[in-house]
Ligand SMILES: Nc1ncnc2c1ncn2[C@@H]1O[C@H](COP(=O)(O)OP(=O)(O)OP(=O)(O)O)[C@@H](O)[C@H]1O
């Protein structure tokens with residue numbers, strides 16, 4: 404059965420998209436079958452993996468994008484999957500095993516204009532459609548905006564695990580705290596829609612520190628996060644096995660450049676004009692690989 408995982412924090416800009424895209428790429432590289440959903444109207448992971456030219460074509464009509472399962476409602480999730488999404492500049496598939504369901508800017512309409520059937524909230528419609536394809540994957544990952552509104556609810560409802568990307572600062576801690584609160588409320592609200600086959604509602608399994616600058620001491624923010632995690636664990640508001648991940652991702656210029664190149668960091672050339680300063684790429688790539696391995700182990 405696929406492990407379904409949401410990356411979310413109520414704080415924006417902490418690295419949800421960069422962590423999920425690069426982790427997905429590492430898992431695919433390890434031979435896992437991975438499907439990534441982009442649930443953020445900003446479309447960051449879609450634009451990253453498709454590059455602007457391919458994504459612009461989708462955005463022009465919204466056809467083939469996630470919102471089309473709701474409006475006009477004729478598409479099914481299984482029709483939206485872009486197989487082996489990552490291509491090089493010549494159109495060659497360069498990362499078999501990583502599939503994407505993209506979004507376009509029209510996803511914003513799910514939050515306000517879309518009415519649908521009140522007896523079948525969007526997350527129920529999504530859950531039923533995902534069930535048709537989930538056995539095709541080892542991992543299904545959901546990149547969310549910094550809230551639990553309707554788009555994120557689709558991911559949270561079907562997930563088994565939640566990971567919280569964070570920066571070592573007070574605002575990330577506030578974001579984590581707010582997330583746990585909102586998550587509890589959503590699970591209560593959606594409880595009557597759960598089917599036995601879905602298992603228990605997803606709880607936070609881990610906090611992942613991202614963008615750690617060399618030479619900066621993060622012991623104090625880390626300790627504060629650990630204390631909050633311990634309190635939540637005692638109160639049974641996060642998973643009993645929830646932890647701060649041992650792996651932390653360093654701050655590296657190549658992460659920002661990879662977006663422009665339309666490639667996961669793993670595939671950014673180590674030589675040629677896009678080459679990073681010696682050693683930099685290797686290090687951050689090894690961080691992402693370690694993270695993928697730690698996530699693999701955490702699920703066992
Ligand atoms: N390890 C890193 N090193 C350097 N830059 C990073 C790193 N991780 C993320 N960034 C950069 O920080 C910015 C925010 O990252 P990202 O888009 O992944 O965050 P996010 O949490 O998904 O944001 P949002 O809340 O807007 O969805 C981006 O410009 C990204 O390239």
Ligand SMILES: [Mg+2]
Nearest residue numbers: 419420443447
């Ligand atoms: Mg993002």
